[in-house]
Amino acid sequence: MSVQLDDQGRLRHFLTTEGLDPRLLVRILDTAESFSGVIGKSVKTVPLLRGRTVINLFFESSTRTRTTFELAAKRLSADVLNVAVDTTTTKGESLLDMLRNLQAMQADMFVIRHNQSGAAEYFARHVDPGVAVLNAGDGWHAHPTQAMLDAFTIRRHKGPFEQLRIAIVGDIRHSRVARSQIHAFNGLGAGEVRVIAPNTLLPSDVDSLGVQVHNDLSAGLRDVDVVIALRLQRERMQGALLPGESEYFRHYGLTESRLASAHPEAIVMHPGPINRGVEIDSALADGPRSVILDQVTNGIAVRMAVMTMVLGVQPDTAREVS
Amino acid sequence: MSVQLDDQGRLRHFLTTEGLDPRLLVRILDTAESFSGVIGKSVKTVPLLRGRTVINLFFESSTRTRTTFELAAKRLSADVLNVAVDTTTTKGESLLDMLRNLQAMQADMFVIRHNQSGAAEYFARHVDPGVAVLNAGDGWHAHPTQAMLDAFTIRRHKGPFEQLRIAIVGDIRHSRVARSQIHAFNGLGAGEVRVIAPNTLLPSDVDSLGVQVHNDLSAGLRDVDVVIALRLQRERMQGALLPGESEYFRHYGLTESRLASAHPEAIVMHPGPINRGVEIDSALADGPRSVILDQVTNGIAVRMAVMTMVLGVQPDTAREVS
Amino acid sequence: MSVQLDDQGRLRHFLTTEGLDPRLLVRILDTAESFSGVIGKSVKTVPLLRGRTVINLFFESSTRTRTTFELAAKRLSADVLNVAVDTTTTKGESLLDMLRNLQAMQADMFVIRHNQSGAAEYFARHVDPGVAVLNAGDGWHAHPTQAMLDAFTIRRHKGPFEQLRIAIVGDIRHSRVARSQIHAFNGLGAGEVRVIAPNTLLPSDVDSLGVQVHNDLSAGLRDVDVVIALRLQRERMQGALLPGESEYFRHYGLTESRLASAHPEAIVMHPGPINRGVEIDSALADGPRSVILDQVTNGIAVRMAVMTMVLGVQPDTAREVS
Numbered sequence: 001m002s003v004q005l006d007d008q009g010r011l012r013h014f015l016t017t018e019g020l021d022p023r024l025l026v027r028i029l030d031t032a033e034s035f036s037g038v039i040g041k042s043v044k045t046v047p048l049l050r051g052r053t054v055i056n057l058f059f060e061s062s063t064r065t066r067t068t069f070e071l072a073a074k075r076l077s078a079d080v081l082n083v084a085v086d087t088t089t090t091k092g093e094s095l096l097d098m099l100r101n102l103q104a105m106q107a108d109m110f111v112i113r114h115n116q117s118g119a120a121e122y123f124a125r126h127v128d129p130g131v132a133v134l135n136a137g138d139g140w141h142a143h144p145t146q147a148m149l150d151a152f153t154i155r156r157h158k159g160p161f162e163q164l165r166i167a168i169v170g171d172i173r174h175s176r177v178a179r180s181q182i183h184a185f186n187g188l189g190a191g192e193v194r195v196i197a198p199n200t201l202l203p204s205d206v207d208s209l210g211v212q213v214h215n216d217l218s219a220g221l222r223d224v225d226v227v228i229a230l231r232l233q234r235e236r237m238q239g240a241l242l243p244g245e246s247e248y249f250r251h252y253g254l255t256e257s258r259l260a261s262a263h264p265e266a267i268v269m270h271p272g273p274i275n276r277g278v279e280i281d282s283a284l285a286d287g288p289r290s291v292i293l294d295q296v297t298n299g300i301a302v303r304m305a306v307m308t309m310v311l312g313v314q315p316d317t318a319r320e321v322s
Numbered sequence: 323m324s325v326q327l328d329d330q331g332r333l334r335h336f337l338t339t340e341g342l343d344p345r346l347l348v349r350i351l352d353t354a355e356s357f358s359g360v361i362g363k364s365v366k367t368v369p370l371l372r373g374r375t376v377i378n379l380f381f382e383s384s385t386r387t388r389t390t391f392e393l394a395a396k397r398l399s400a401d402v403l404n405v406a407v408d409t410t411t412t413k414g415e416s417l418l419d420m421l422r423n424l425q426a427m428q429a430d431m432f433v434i435r436h437n438q439s440g441a442a443e444y445f446a447r448h449v450d451p452g453v454a455v456l457n458a459g460d461g462w463h464a465h466p467t468q469a470m471l472d473a474f475t476i477r478r479h480k481g482p483f484e485q486l487r488i489a490i491v492g493d494i495r496h497s498r499v500a501r502s503q504i505h506a507f508n509g510l511g512a513g514e515v516r517v518i519a520p521n522t523l524l525p526s527d528v529d530s531l532g533v534q535v536h537n538d539l540s541a542g543l544r545d546v547d548v549v550i551a552l553r554l555q556r557e558r559m560q561g562a563l564l565p566g567e568s569e570y571f572r573h574y575g576l577t578e579s580r581l582a583s584a585h586p587e588a589i590v591m592h593p594g595p596i597n598r599g600v601e602i603d604s605a606l607a608d609g610p611r612s613v614i615l616d617q618v619t620n621g622i623a624v625r626m627a628v629m630t631m632v633l634g635v636q637p638d639t640a641r642e643v644s
Numbered sequence: 645m646s647v648q649l650d651d652q653g654r655l656r657h658f659l660t661t662e663g664l665d666p667r668l669l670v671r672i673l674d675t676a677e678s679f680s681g682v683i684g685k686s687v688k689t690v691p692l693l694r695g696r697t698v699i700n701l702f703f704e705s706s707t708r709t710r711t712t713f714e715l716a717a718k719r720l721s722a723d724v725l726n727v728a729v730d731t732t733t734t735k736g737e738s739l740l741d742m743l744r745n746l747q748a749m750q751a752d753m754f755v756i757r758h759n760q761s762g763a764a765e766y767f768a769r770h771v772d773p774g775v776a777v778l779n780a781g782d783g784w785h786a787h788p789t790q791a792m793l794d795a796f797t798i799r800r801h802k803g804p805f806e807q808l809r810i811a812i813v814g815d816i817r818h819s820r821v822a823r824s825q826i827h828a829f830n831g832l833g834a835g836e837v838r839v840i841a842p843n844t845l846l847p848s849d850v851d852s853l854g855v856q857v858h859n860d861l862s863a864g865l866r867d868v869d870v871v872i873a874l875r876l877q878r879e880r881m882q883g884a885l886l887p888g889e890s891e892y893f894r895h896y897g898l899t900e901s902r903l904a905s906a907h908p909e910a911i912v913m914h915p916g917p918i919n920r921g922v923e924i925d926s927a928l929a930d931g932p933r934s935v936i937l938d939q940v941t942n943g944i945a946v947r948m949a950v951m952t953m954v955l956g957v958q959p960d961t962a963r964e965v966s
Contacts, residue, residue: 039750043695045723051365053393063727064745071697071749074723079367079396083385094598101386101594104618105393106361272745276738296748373687375715401689401718405707416920423708423916426940427715428683 003124013124013133014306016142017184025187029152031305032298034315038075039301048313049078052108056082058136059114064272065136065146068296069111072303081107099123103131108311110134117141117176132310134303140176145306146271147180149299150228151188153291156298157267158225161185165263167194167220168211169252170230170279171201177271178230179203186210196220196252217252222261228269229254229279245278255281259289267291325446333631335446335455338464339506347509351474353627354620360397361623370635371400374430378404380458381436386594387458387468390618391433394625403429421445425453430633432456439463439498454632456625462498467628468593469502471621472550473510475613478620479589480547483507487585489516489542490533491574492552492601493523499593500552501525508532518542518574539574544583550591551576551601567600577603581611589613647768655953657768657777660786661828669831673796675949676942678959682719683945692957693722696752700726702780703758708916709780709790712940713755716947725751743767747775752955754778761785761820776954778947784820789950790915791824793943794872795832797935800942801911802869805829809907811838811864812855813896814874814923815845821915822874823847830854840864840896861896866905872913873898873923889922899925903933911935 004013004020011024038046054073056066066082073080083102102110109132112120117139124133137143151161158164166185172178172195185193194212195202206213214220221227232248259266268280268289276282285292308315326335326342333346360368376395380388388404395402405424424432431454434442439461446455459465473483480486488507494500494517507515516534517524528535536542543549554570581588590602590611598604607614630636648657648664655668682690698717702710710726717724727746746754753776756764761783768777781787795805802808810829816822816839829837838856839846850857858864865871876892903910912924912933920926929936952959 041695042752044697044750045695051363051367053366053396063729067725067727067746068749070725071723074697074725079393081389081392081396083389085385097595097598100615101618102389104615105390105622106366106619108364273741276741293744293748296745297750300749373685373689375688375718401715403711403714403718405711407707419917419920422937423940424711426937427712427944428688428941430686 003121010312011306011309013120013135014144014310015120015124015133015135017144017147017180017187018142019183020187022187022189025148025151025184028148028302028305028309029155031309031315032148032152032301035304036298036301038304039297044075045077046075047077048308048315049073049076049108049311052078052311053106054078054080054109054111054307055102055105055107056080056111056136057085057102057113058083059085059112059119060137062113062137065113068299069134069136069303072300072307075300076304076307078108078307095119095122096126099126103127107131109307111136113137115139132307134306134310137176140174140179142180143176144180144184145299145303146177147184148306149295149302150181150269150271151184152298152302153269153295154185154226154267156294157291161188161190164190164226165192165194165224166190166226166228167196167214167224168228168230169196169217169220169254171232172197172206172230173201173203174233175230179209181228182209182211194220194224198251217258218261221259221266224262225266226269227254227259227262227266228271229274231271231273232275232278245275249278253277253279253281254284256284256287256289259284269295272296325443332634333628335442335457336466336628336632337442337446337455337457339466339469339502339509340464341505342509344509344511347470347473347506350470350624350627350631351477353631354470354474354623357397357626358620358623360626361619366397367399368397369399370630371395371398371430371633374400374633375428376400376402376431376433376629377424377427377429378402378433378458379407379424379435380405381407381434381441382459384435384459387435390621391456391458391625394622394629395431395433397622398626398629400430400629417441417444418448421448425449429453431629433458435459437461454629456628456632459498462496462501464502465498466502466506467621467625468499469506470628471617471624472503472591472593473506474620474624475591475617476507476548476589478616479613483510483512486512486548487514487516487546488512488548488550489518489536489546490550490552491518491539491542491576493554494519494528494552495523495525496555497552501531503550504531504533516542516546520573539580540583543581543588546584547588548591549576549581549584549588550593551596553593553595554597554600567597571600575599575601575603576606578606578609578611581606591617594618647765654956655950657764657779658788658950658954659764659768659777659779661788661791661824661831662786663827664831666831666833669792669795669828672792672946672949672953673799675953675959676792676796676945679948680942680945682948683941688719689721690719691721692952692959693717693720693752693955696722696955697750698722698724698753698755698951699746699749699751700724700755700780701729701746701757702727703729703756703763704781706757706781709757712943713778713780713947716944716951719944720948720951722752722951739763739766740770743770747771751775753951755780757781759783776951778950778954781820784818784823786824787820788824788828789943789947790821791828792950793939793946794825794913794915795828796942796946797913797939798829798870798911800938801935805832805834808834808870809836809838809868810834810870810872811840811858811868812872812874813840813861813864813898815876816841816850816874817845817847818877819874823853825872826853826855838864838868842895861902862905865903865910868906869910870913871898871903871906871910872915873918875915875917876919876922889919893922897921897923897925898928900928900931900933903928913939916940
């Protein structure tokens with residue numbers, strides 16, 4: 001999707017990890033690395049986006065994602081406005097009219113979450129030159145900053161992607177997170193990406209995604225270095241695709257013992273918030289293999305990285321606020 | 323209304339455009355002009371109100387107006403607090419008690435929207451010396467910053483007011499925007515201000531407003547330089563004042579062809595959000611005559627201007643944040 | 645409760661006034677004194693917490709308390725995030741998981757309001773070293789910053805605590821404010837602390853609180869220097885503890901004439917928002933004895949003091965932002 005790149009192939013928007021030049025994927029991770037040091041300090045602010053305006057435009061509520069984007073923007077010294085849109089009460093105004101109005105306020109960046117796939121791209125196609133759009137989740141389509149914070153976390157813990165076997169377990173079909181992860185990990189050259197799910201939770205185009213498909217958890221986890229449990233989002237399910245939570249846990253819930261076939265040093269990830277005893281056992285989620293909270297921390301550095309890249313600001317000019 | 327002026331005739335609050343000294347109206351526009359350059363830059367912040375606290379106090383929800391006031395305050399480096407008051411759950415506390423409590427927090431400025439006419443003036447009469455009150459819309463009474471951003475947009479596009487014929491079309495009766503526009507444009511010396519509406523949508527005091535009244539759209543638009551369509555606010559209408567939206571559009575909806583009698587270079591304005599196909603045809607709203615999005619952009623500079631004026635801060639001391 | 649202190653006895657969290665070293669109570673007041681000068685200036689900001697992140701985590705809605713904490717943080721130049729948690733929709737996630745996730749975002753401080761007693765302490769026991777927790781009200785248990793702003797207000801108006809008789813009137817049983825006040829005033833060496841209430845509104849452990857108990861208002865107010873009316877929180881009452889508001893006012897509502905037995909220069913306080921004609925007569929609330937609005941103003945300085953103390957920042961290094 002070329003709309004997210006400019007003529008020189010630089011990132012102008014961040015809409016999807018699909019088809020993105022692997023060098024850009026690596027550059028996001030490297031830039032995030034430079035910010036992750038800032039986050040640990042007591043003064044966490046850098047003035048890279050001082051005087052810039054970021055509008056968080058959330059058509060779906062999400063405290064967690066909104067908060068990390070807001071934190072990332074504030075740590076870059078940007079001004080942040082939160083605009084929560086109740087789609088049930090704004091039928092009168094088209095998405096395009098809203099976009100044009102917000103853009104007329106001369107924001108520099110929109111962070112958009114919407115329950116319709118393609119909403120962020122629609123914004124990106126219609127904003128003025130110089131205004132950036134970040135996709136914070138659109139329908140079942142993509143959640144690219146989540147995928148990149150996962151990739152960042154994997155690289156930190158397990159090193160180069162070429163050697164790695166990564167398994168994603170759960171409702172692949174309705175997961176924008178899984179879709180963005182698959183494209184990111186493949187783009188970064190992962191040795192093998194597997195999806196583990198019952199057939200009812202696999203997308204119809206699974207054969208074209210470049211993944212190994214497993215229905216059986218133990219077989220799917222064999223020798224993997226990274227296991228990612230997806231959140232079971234019951235509200236996304238249409239019809240009776242699953243017999244129930246306990247049944248799901250019995251077949252696909254992660255436990256320490258079911259990881260017996262994985263690499264002994266395999267790490268366990270989850271995009272959060274976790275449903276304990278549904279996708280993952282509490283002991284495993286809180287145990288030494290789990291890097292779930294690292295993912296949250298890394299999310300801020302990765303979002304700072306993307307925010308500076310789409311505005312063409314060089315993170316190597318970062319200085320702390322005196 | 324002298325409460326908005328101090329002994330030297332300077333603006334202390336901004337409550338209404340009615341009866342305001344034309345030199346103050348012009349000064350607001352001139353000050354906004356100096357800020358409109360700042361807005362276009364990548365660093366949009368000036369430190370004029372650093373360390374000052376602005377409280378947005380919204381008793382009616384309004385994302386658009388709240389957002390532009392918040393942006394204006396942040397671009398002046400003020401600290402901004404948003405306080406949304408659900409009037410259905412705060413019956414126990416009087417407006418005056420709320421005012422006194424918020425004032426005790428030592429805010430420097432209140433931006434108030436309320437569904438009761440006179441609410442902003444009530445606040446202004448009761449705040450301590452040195453605290454400023456801006457009216458962001460009170461009942462059917464006034465919306466003075468909207469009127470001034472409209473005046474600013476007109477001056478930029480059409481030059482001196484003395485030569486101009488301006489027509490306001492729609493529900494004049496229930497429109498605080500129209501009321502504030504009429505007083506502002508007359509104060510600024512507009513050649514002629516017209517209102518175009520069915521009799522049911524005219525205010526009872528229309529004869530005293532200094533406007534030409536037209537029931538017929540084509541006659542009313544003859545030779546005008548500026549056409550302002552008002553938003554049809556169905557929730558404001560009490561009883562069956564109008565036969566329906568399509569009927570309204572047939573008689574008062576603006577289209578390119580109905581502007582045939584206007585000046586060939588007439589501009590078209592709307593306070594937003596527009597109801598396409600009700601007050602205005604999409605082709606006209608998106609066409610070359612339309613300055614609707616300019617109005618949004620100008621709203622920030624005008625609000626910055628008013629905010630600095632009521633606090634007695636000179637915009638000519640503006641320096642960018644290093 | 646030692647969790648709020650570090651090994652050297654310094655304040656790490658602020659959870660309760662109960663059992664706190666009197667020197668720490670005094671130090672909070674003295675530190676607040678140094679900030680109260682800043683608040684009166686036109687530039688109210690000091691850079692003491694620049695680059696730090698404060699998360700306001702409110703499980704109960706409270707515009708007033710949230711606003712003053714937000715103002716205090718902003719005046720210290722911290723970045724503030726407001727997270728309102730609707731407890732009815734977050735059943736799926738445990739408090740501990742939420743805490744861990746928010747902490748992974750590397751906030752420096754959590755300001756927590758929760759309807760469960762002990763929620764703030766629970767947070768404090770589980771956060772990482774270096775992260776501070778402020779209790780903004782937990783169930784019926786404690787509201788320590790409210791108690792300290794009351795103590796600050798009393799010290800300013802009435803001088804040393806040793807000489808003072810202080811009476812707290814109303815629903816002591818369900819009041820976290822009263823509980824924190826009693827511990828703070830006794831810790832600060834108050835001459836006498838009285839509670840005045842019907843037996844149904846006294847806590848079962850009242851005998852161990854170090855207070856004089858009165859059922860009769862006039863007897864209880866005899867010779868007091870400070871009278872504190874509590875807000876009648878009907879939503880907290882379980883069952884028919886009270887015959888009605890007018891009955892309550894007849895027996896326990898404060899009026900100028902019922903203060904006849906108090907010291908002639910006694911001051912009147914209320915944590916707000918007041919129910920006029922229920923706990924307190926309007927003439928008294930708005931009269932010269934009332935320091936109710938001073939309490940609001942002082943709340944900001946007191947919260948600034950606590951915020952700097954728990955992060956180990958010295959207020960004597962305060963410089964204004966240039």
